[in-house]
Amino acid sequence: MKHDIWFNGKLIPYDEANIHVLSHVIHYGTSVFEGIRCYQTERGSGVFRLPEHIRRLIDSAKIYRMAPPYDVDALQAATLQTITNSGLAACYIRPVVFRGTGSLGVNPLKNVIETFIAVWEWGAYLGPEALEEGVDVKVASWSRMAPNTFPAMAKAGGNYLNAGLVKMDAVLNGYEEGIMLSVDGYVAEGSGENLFLVRDGVLYTAPTSLSILPGITRDSIIQIARDRGYTVEEKQIPREALYIADELFFTGTAAEVTPIRSVDKYKIGTGRRGPITHELQEAFFDIVQRGNDPYGWLTPVPAPAASPAVEEVA
Numbered sequence: 363m364k365h366d367i368w369f370n371g372k373l374i375p376y377d378e379a380n381i382h383v384l385s386h387v388i389h390y391g392t393s394v395f396e397g398i399r400c401y402q403t404e405r406g407s408g409v410f411r412l413p414e415h416i417r418r419l420i421d422s423a424k425i426y427r428m429a430p431p432y433d434v435d436a437l438q439a440a441t442l443q444t445i446t447n448s449g450l451a452a453c454y455i456r457p458v459v460f461r462g463t464g465s466l467g468v469n470p471l472k473n474v475i476e477t478f479i480a481v482w483e484w485g486a487y488l489g490p491e492a493l494e495e496g497v498d499v500k501v502a503s504w505s506r507m508a509p510n511t512f513p514a515m516a517k518a519g520g521n522y523l524n525a526g527l528v529k530m531d532a533v534l535n536g537y538e539e540g541i542m543l544s545v546d547g548y549v550a551e552g553s554g555e556n557l558f559l560v561r562d563g564v565l566y567t568a569p570t571s572l573s574i575l576p577g578i579t580r581d582s583i584i585q586i587a588r589d590r591g592y593t594v595e596e597k598q599i600p601r602e603a604l605y606i607a608d609e610l611f612f613t614g615t616a617a618e619v620t621p622i623r624s625v626d627k628y629k630i631g632t633g634r635r636g637p638i639t640h641e642l643q644e645a646f647f648d649i650v651q652r653g654n655d656p657y658g659w660l661t662p663v664p665a666p667a668a669s670p671a672v673e674e675v676a
């Protein structure tokens with residue numbers, strides 16, 4: 363279904379949301395974006411951690427000196443308006459800030475800054491059975507960018523050239539996903555997910571100093587796990603620790619909480635979703651599917667305005 367797109371301040375039809383081929387973003391990847399989910403819970407539709415996602419968008423834009431002319435409140439309101447207008451009870455939301463036309467040099471400072479928000483229906487990213495059975499992954503032959511090359515905390519379009527290489531390398535070799543190592547060889551993250559390792563009941567995940575994207579699902583799982591009494595350590599994880607982990611799982615807006623059942627053909631744990639992964643996954647789905655939201659992470663989506671009553675003709 364083609365849903366209206368919020369483009370530079372107003373909703374326009376899907377087919378009219380076009381940009382010029384000489385937009386800076388086409389040539390140099392100058393965009394920043396977010397991926398957000400709106401869930402249909404048993405208590406109505408809610409957007410998961412909307413303020414945090416919009417804040418990360420604004421932060422990403424600031425890092426690239428491309429602040430949009432909208433603040434957090436305006437972009438949150440625009441997101442909710444776009445969802446309500448679509449009539450979708452659950453959807454994936456993609457806000458993008460990019461450099462448009464102006465100059466075609468590398469210097470983007472004279473190019474206009476444009477903003478849009480699109481929504482569409484989207485199911486489980488790595489397949490519905492992956493949430494139970496787990497996925498087969500490989501360590502990628504491409505590394506995550508080194509610090510001081512690209513700012514990894516910015517969710518920028520250009521970063522995903524690297525992620526795309528990782529994903530293609532995985533898929534073409536028969537795996538669902540690739541795990542990137544840092545330039546020093548420590549475990550960083552998946553092409554579009556953060557990664558957690560469980561060993562002897564303790565959770566480990568890479569620190570942000572290893573050029574990972576500071577995931578909002580990662581942050582949520584850290585909070586949920588700690589509140590359930592687990593120790594979660596952000597530390598450097600050597601590659602071989604993956605092979606001897608009791609459990610491994612990905613987190614991300616798209617992947618949600620997806621177990622990993624093998625890495626480089628090493629079976630992880632019992633070769634299917636482990637008990638701690640299951641517990642944290644259940645706790646996560648209790649919030650986003652059932653709407654039991656002790657953290658206040660869901661922003662309710664307003665219902666569409668009622669259409670004017672049609673007068674009955676006697």
Ligand SMILES: Cc1ncc(COP(=O)(O)O)c(C=O)c1O
Binds near residue numbers: 525554555580615
């Ligand atoms: C490279 C990368 N790491 C991690 C994540 C997970 O982040 P989040 O949980 O905020 O979606 C994503 C997805 O946005 C990503 O693209």
